[in-house]
Every structure is written in C-alpha cells, then in structure tokens.
Amino acid sequence: xxxxxxxxxxxxxxxxxxxxSKIFSGASTxxxxxxxxxxxxxxxxxxxxxxxxxxxVYPKAIAFGLxxxxxxxxxxxxxxxxxxxxxxPKGYQxxxxxxxxxxxxxxxxxxxxxxxxxxxxxxxHLEEDAGKSLHEDFHGMTGIDLNRAGTPLLEIVSEPEMSSxxxxxxxxxxxxxxxxxxxxxxxxxxxxxxxxxxxxxxxxKGDDKLGVRTETKNVNSFRFLKKAIEFEIERQIDIxxxxxxxxxxxxxxxxxxxxxxxxxxxxxxxxxxxxxxPDLLPVVINEAYIxxxxxxxxxxxxxxxxxxxxxxxxxxxxANLIASDLGLATYFEIxxxxxxxxxxxxxxxxxxxxxxxxxxxxxxxxxxxxxIQLGTIILRIKDETISGKIAKTIxxxxxxxxxxxxxxxxxxxxxxxxxxxxxxxxxxDQIIQENPKQVEQYxxxxxxxxxxxxxxxxxxxxxxxxxxxxxxLVISRLS
Ligand code: ADP
Ligand code: MG
Numbered sequence: 001x002x003x004x005x006x007x008x009x010x011x012x013x014x015x016x017x018x019x020x021s022k023i024f025s026g027a028s029t030x031x032x033x034x035x036x037x038x039x040x041x042x043x044x045x046x047x048x049x050x051x052x053x054x055x056x057v058y059p060k061a062i063a064f065g066l067x068x069x070x071x072x073x074x075x076x077x078x079x080x081x082x083x084x085x086x087x088x089p090k091g092y093q094x095x096x097x098x099x100x101x102x103x104x105x106x107x108x109x110x111x112x113x114x115x116x117x118x119x120x121x122x123x124x125h126l127e128e129d130a131g132k133s134l135h136e137d138f139h140g141m142t143g144i145d146l147n148r149a150g151t152p153l154l155e156i157v158s159e160p161e162m163s164s165x166x167x168x169x170x171x172x173x174x175x176x177x178x179x180x181x182x183x184x185x186x187x188x189x190x191x192x193x194x195x196x197x198x199x200x201x202x203x204x205k206g207d208d209k210l211g212v213r214t215e216t217k218n219v220n221s222f223r224f225l226k227k228a229i230e231f232e233i234e235r236q237i238d239i240x241x242x243x244x245x246x247x248x249x250x251x252x253x254x255x256x257x258x259x260x261x262x263x264x265x266x267x268x269x270x271x272x273x274x275x276x277x278p279d280l281l282p283v284v285i286n287e288a289y290i291x292x293x294x295x296x297x298x299x300x301x302x303x304x305x306x307x308x309x310x311x312x313x314x315x316x317x318x319a320n321l322i323a324s325d326l327g328l329a330t331y332f333e334i335x336x337x338x339x340x341x342x343x344x345x346x347x348x349x350x351x352x353x354x355x356x357x358x359x360x361x362x363x364x365x366x367x368x369x370x371x372i373q374l375g376t377i378i379l380r381i382k383d384e385t386i387s388g389k390i391a392k393t394i395x396x397x398x399x400x401x402x403x404x405x406x407x408x409x410x411x412x413x414x415x416x417x418x419x420x421x422x423x424x425x426x427x428x429d430q431i432i433q434e435n436p437k438q439v440e441q442y443x444x445x446x447x448x449x450x451x452x453x454x455x456x457x458x459x460x461x462x463x464x465x466x467x468x469x470x471x472x473l474v475i476s477r478l479s
Pocket of ligand 1 (some may be wrong): 008009010011012157158159160161199200201210211212213267268269
C-alpha cells in the first residue's frame with residue numbers, strides 16, 4: 001500500500017555567490033560571455049599557478065550563517081576533493097570538508113495548511129564551481145566551457161527532515177529568499193545561480209532507520225524540483241513494493257521526459273580521497289569581523305512578514321506574498337508610505353501591479369509605474385479626486401508610458417471626480433426617468449437595483465462621478 005510509506009528528503013543547495021571575480025582567481029564571474037573567455041590560468045588548472053582566496057566570499061557566507069542562526073567556524077580550511085571529469089581540469093575541486101564556514105542553523109518553512117516547520121541545516125561550505133559540458137552544438141562531441149570554473153559557491157546541506165516534494169520546494173524557496181535578501185547571491189535560477197541536489201529515500205511508516213537514498217543532481221527550477229522528487233518517490237515505492245532494492249546512486253532529472261535516470265553509482269568520501277589543500281592557509285575569523293557583518297544585516301524575510309502583519313495590519317497571506325520577494329516588499333513599503341494606507345497599497349500591489357508585471361514579464365524593480373506614483377494614485381482615491389475605476393485608467397496610462405505624472409494626467413484629461421451635486425442631480429433625475437421598471441422594483445423593496453442606477457450614472461459620467469455621492473443622491477431621489 002502506498003500509504004504505508006514515509007518519504008525522507010534532504011537537499012544540498014549550491015548557491016553562486018555574487019562576487020565580481022572568482023573564488024581563487026581574478027577572472028570575471030559575469031554570466032553569458034562566449035565560452036572560455038573568462039577562464040584564466042588558475043581556472044584552467046595550468047601547472048605552476050597558485051590560488052589566492054577572494055576575501056569577498058567570507059562576508060557573504062557569514063551573513064548567510066547569521067541569517068540561519070548558525071555557528072560560524074572559527075577556523076575555516078579548504079580541502080581537495082579528487083575526481084576526474086572533463087569540466088574539472090585540475091582533477092580536484094577545492095572545497096571544505098572538516099572545517100566548513102557555517103555549522104548548524106535552521107530555517108522555518110511554511111506549509112500548505114498555513115503552519116510552519118523547522119528544517120535544520122547541517123552545514124554550509126565554500127567551494128569552487130566546475131566548468132560546463134556543452135552537448136547541443138557539437139555533433140558526436142562535447143564542448144567544454146570553463147567560464148564557470150572557479151565561480152564561488154556556498155553549498156548548503158540540510159538535515160534529512162523534509163517529508164514531501166512540497167516541503168522540499170518550500171525549503172528551497174526559503175533559502176532562495178534568504179540569499180537574495182542578504183545579497184549573498186542574485187538567485188537567478190535560469191542562469192544556474194541556485195541549483196538543488198535532491199536526496200530522496202522512503203521507509204515503512206514507523207521505521208526509525210533511514211532507507212537507501214538516491215541523489216538527483218542539479219535541478220535548477222522549483223517546478224522541476226517538485227517533479228523530480230515526485231517521480232523519484234513513485235519509482236522507489238514501485239521497486240520496494242515489487243520486492244526489489246533501491247540502488248544508492250546519483251541520478252539526473254530529464255524535464256523533457258519528466259523522469260530521473262541513473263548517472264553513476266554513488267561515490268563515498270573515500271572515493272574522493274579528501275586531503276587538506278596545501279596551497280591555501282586556514283582562515284581564522286574573529287568575533288569582531290563577525291560582529292561587523294552582524295551589524296550590517298538587513299531585515300530578513302521572516303522579520304518583514306511579522307512586521308507587515310503586526311505593524312501594518314496586513315493579513316498573514318498578504319504579508320507572506322509581499323515579503324516573499326525583496327523587490328516587491330520594497331515597492332510595497334514605498335507605496336504604503338506615500339499613501340499612508342498599507343491596506344490599499346497591498347491591494348494594488350498584489351492586484352494591478354503584480355498582474356501587469358507578470359503580463360509583461362518584468363521585474364518589479366523595472367516596473368514603469370514607480371511606487372511613489374502608485375502611492376499618489378491611491379492618495380487621489382482617498383481624497384476623492386478620482387474613483388477606483390479612473391485610478392486603474394491612470395495606472396495603465398502610466399504603465400504604457402502615455403503619462404508621467406498622476407496629477408498632470410488627471411488635470412490634462414479632465415478626470416477629476418464630479419462631487420458637485422448640482423452637476424450630478426440632472427443626470428440622476430434623467431436616469432430615474434428613463435428606467436421606470438427599475439424604479440418600481442426599488443419601491444417594491446428590491447433595493448438591489450440601487451447598484452443599477454449608480455452604475456448608469458457612472459457610465460454616463462465616464463466613471464468620473466463620486467460613487468458615494470451618487471449613491472446618496474439616488475436614494476434621496478427615489479424615496
Ligand atoms: P554526501 O556527502 O555523500 O552527499 P551526506 O551525508 O553529506 O552525503 O548527505 C547529503 C544530503 O543527503 C544531506 O542533505 C542529507 O540530509 C541527505 N540524506 C542523507 N541520508 C539520507 C536519506 N537516507 N534519505 C534522504 N536524504 C538523506
Ligand atoms: Mg552530496
């Protein structure tokens with residue numbers, strides 16, 4: 001029975017640190033250059049060169065450690081992990097084995113039912129990325145691009161504590177939020193800035209021994225992570241239910257076929273012949289250095305969520321959505337300050353703004369309507385200069401580049417709300433006269449038709465009438 005099984009997942013997340021140059025050389029880390037134009041002698045593993053550690057990786061790794069409440073390793077040492085692969089010209093990867101920079105820590109992840117769960121982090125260590133094998137453009141051959149070789153990585157290892165694909169995705173998203181908030185990484189998953197290895201095993205419910213796991217490598221989107229894990233769970237259950245055994249192996253996810261495939265049998269630590277990197281000295285990190293970084297820590301996503309809820313009165317759901325992305329949260333805060341109405345700001349941000357950003361595939365930071373402009377639009381609704389409907393017209397005009405000032409656009413297009421009853425009364429009277437059937441209904445107690453009259457007046461005035469006032473006028477005229 002499928003319900004008899006329990007799923008256990010642990011993730012290793014590789015995060016590219018957003019430094020200008022590589023971890024052991026001065027070559028650029030910029031994404032997208034032509035192959036092998038950003039690989040120097042160190043990255044190519046030429047004989048006679050020596051690595052020099054890039055100090056910029058330490059504040060980033062330490063900020064992450066502080067963000068998850070970890071211990072920062074006092075002595076942080078590099079080791080060699082030996083293996084042979086064409087994208088690794090040195091024949092070894094410089095990484096951290098016994099003395100990583102970040103030890104322990106934990107994050108709170110949110111679950112579908114609104115509750116939260118703590119996932120512990122085992123460690124996070126610094127290492128260099130490998131190059132890339134290119135298969136597509138080379139018939140029967142493989143191209144090697146070493147631009148990525150030596151890009152700094154922080155590998156974040158979780159405890160095996162997640163029990164579904166959804167939980168694993170929630171954990172990965174939490175880590176993504178954290179590293180982008182802290183400017184540890186640009187988090188651009190389509191460029192490979194954050195890649196997940198999913199370790200998945202299953203066991204009979206109630207067993208306390210972990211089952212044999214497989215590790216699905218290099219999954220670079222949340223959607224694929226979910227699918228890869230779901231596929232793997234089903235595959236393992238099928239094997240065990242039919243009396244088979246799971247092979248401990250490394251697998252690859254193929255999005256085109258939506259399946260995982262074996263890549264190689266799992267190496268163990270002894271296969272890698274780890275030993276201390278003789279070309280790099282241990283780095284000792286003192287309290288003062290850590291405290292400096294602690295002082296500069298920005299507000300973290302979890303803290304923002306709580307503040308949005310408790311101080312600005314947003315619902316938990318809205319606070320969660322808006323705090324999930326730093327760009328969105330910043331936009332919202334500027335907008336809310338401009339209009340002094342966090343509730344309205346959040347409605348516009350999650351409604352009109354997000355819809356437009358998604359439709360045009362833009363980053364919030366590049367939205368053509370600035371948060372101050374949106375805040376001003378909201379102000380004009382609040383001081384009854386315009387109706388909500390006209391507000392949307394103005395928002396779209398600004399978005400399309402047809403206007404550059406909210407008040408200027410209102411003025412130039414005569415969009416000021418008509419709140420002058422002497423102007424509205426004749427229109428209300430005319431509409432009452434033209435619709436005797438609805439008048440009868442209203443007088444017979446069907447007060448719902450009120451909306452019909454208000455709607456007609458709004459239509460007649462091109463949305464410029466003050467709806468509140470029209471409402472009052474219609475009621476007084478009908479009774
Ligand atoms: P390795 O270094 O060989 O990859 P680790 O012991 O460091 O192995 O574990 C790597 C990841 O695998 C961790 O995230 C850990 O939580 C997870 N993991 C270990 N054992 C299991 C298991 N039986 N099922 C699921 N995940 C596991
Ligand atoms: Mg591993």
